[in-house]
Amino acid sequence: MSLIVQKFGGSSVRDAQRIKGVAAIIAETYLGGNDVIVVLSAQGDTTDDLLAKAEEINDHPSKREMDMLLSAGEQVSVALCAMALESMGLPCVSLTAWQVGIHTNSVHREARIKNIDSERIRMELDQHRIVLVAGFQGIDRKGDITTLGRGGSDTSAVALAAAFRADLCQIYTDVDGIYTTDPRIVPNARKLKEISYDEMLELASQGAQVLHNRSVELAKKFRVDLEVLSSLERKPGTKVKEVTKVEKTNIAGVAKDVTLARVALVGLQHNPGVAFQVFDLLGKHGINVDIILQSIGREDTKDISFTIHRKDLEECEHILNEHKETLKFDHIETDSGIGKVSVVGVGLMNNCGVAAKMFEALYEAGINIQMINTSEIRVSVLLDEEDVNLAVRAIHAKFFDEV
Numbered sequence: 144m145s146l147i148v149q150k151f152g153g154s155s156v157r158d159a160q161r162i163k164g165v166a167a168i169i170a171e172t173y174l175g176g177n178d179v180i181v182v183l184s185a186q187g188d189t190t191d192d193l194l195a196k197a198e199e200i201n202d203h204p205s206k207r208e209m210d211m212l213l214s215a216g217e218q219v220s221v222a223l224c225a226m227a228l229e230s231m232g233l234p235c236v237s238l239t240a241w242q243v244g245i246h247t248n249s250v251h252r253e254a255r256i257k258n259i260d261s262e263r264i265r266m267e268l269d270q271h272r273i274v275l276v277a278g279f280q281g282i283d284r285k286g287d288i289t290t291l292g293r294g295g296s297d298t299s300a301v302a303l304a305a306a307f308r309a310d311l312c313q314i315y316t317d318v319d320g321i322y323t324t325d326p327r328i329v330p331n332a333r334k335l336k337e338i339s340y341d342e343m344l345e346l347a348s349q350g351a352q353v354l355h356n357r358s359v360e361l362a363k364k365f366r367v368d369l370e371v372l373s374s375l376e377r378k379p380g381t382k383v384k385e386v387t388k389v390e391k392t393n394i395a396g397v398a399k400d401v402t403l404a405r406v407a408l409v410g411l412q413h414n415p416g417v418a419f420q421v422f423d424l425l426g427k428h429g430i431n432v433d434i435i436l437q438s439i440g441r442e443d444t445k446d447i448s449f450t451i452h453r454k455d456l457e458e459c460e461h462i463l464n465e466h467k468e469t470l471k472f473d474h475i476e477t478d479s480g481i482g483k484v485s486v487v488g489v490g491l492m493n494n495c496g497v498a499a500k501m502f503e504a505l506y507e508a509g510i511n512i513q514m515i516n517t518s519e520i521r522v523s524v525l526l527d528e529e530d531v532n533l534a535v536r537a538i539h540a541k542f543f544d545e546v
């Protein structure tokens with residue numbers, strides 16, 4: 144007998160019919176003799192609808208109350224799915240994160256799971272019940288509800304799989320696996336049979352929307368075998384695991400991210416500690432910084448440009464302006480019309496031609512690059528947002544169509 148964690152995303156539980164479909168998949172797994180822990184997202188656009196409701200009432204609601212609100216969607220899903228399983232005569236129980244004991248830090252809206260209590264779920268599994276857990280949520284030390292960031296149900300699932308040493312963690316979604324790029328932009332994108340944790344991690348953090356990047360981090364750390372597959376068609380998906388056969392092409396995929404904004408602090412003093420002050424300040428406010436570029440300006444000043452999530456732009460500007468006296472910069476420039484395109488592949492490690500090939504594709508498409516950033520297995524460029532899709536097509540064609 145195996146323990147399998149199955150996570151179903153919002154589109155997979157969109158309405159009654161889809162929930163019944165999901166219940167059938169769960170039932171098949173359970174009746175096949177497995178223990179099953181199910182993690183669900185909120186139905187369809189529920190989370191967005193809740194965000195809109197909040198906005199109607201208060202432009203700047205506290206993050207604590209936002210979590211109270213946003214976590215509601217997942218509770219609806221698990222209860223409804225449990226009812227579907229009940230109607231099939233299957234023993235099951237739905238639980239919130241509070242009931243399970245999914246403990247997180249107190250960073251509302253971006254909380255991190257610290258540990259998960261095992262007693263309740265163990266007891267339910269011992270009674271041969273299917274356990275349905277509300278994804279995306281946790282509780283902090285005070286017992287307040289937290290959420291794990293948009294798309295966080297994947298992370299709930301992987302964390303549960305790690306905590307209970309599940310044999311497999313299946314992430315069911317409305318696409319049938321991981322593609323070399325977004326098939327909506329590039330129709331001949333290829334589905335990957337498998338991908339390594341590191342590649343998936345880079346793709347996920349570079350904007351490929353299939354998996355929450357924290358979930359891949361956890362999967363890698365705890366060696367959780369992951370599979371991404373469709374809840375609508377029963378066919379093999381993409382396996383995410385430690386080592387994969389290196390394919391002929393030396394990149395795994397092309398990702399895009401259009402959720403970024405660029406901030407430039409112009410005219411900072413060219414002294415030790417300045418970068419530390421800036422990023423320490425942002426870090427303390429929970430603002431994540433992505434690409435950083437420092438350049439020397441005029442007369443012993445320097446400029447530091449960096450990218451952040453667009454949703455943090457207003458807060459970031461506010462914080463920096465508040466500390467203008469101590470940070471001693473001249474002014475701030477911002478741009479929220481930017482995008483990032485990345486190529487990812489373990490093959491990049493020993494092949495410096497990859498970056499050149501990517502830049503060549505952009506040059507041929509007449510696209511200007513604003514910033515460049517690399518890791519061992521990734522090259523990212525920052526561009527005008529309107530060039531992003533063109534760039535993805537040009538780069539994908541360069542790597543996958545040309546031989």
Ligand code: ASP
Nearest residue numbers: 184190279293294295296
């Ligand atoms: N419902 C949450 C969201 O839309 C979490 C999730 O779906 O994973 O972000």
Ligand code: MG
Nearest residue numbers: 152294353355
């Ligand atoms: Mg998702």
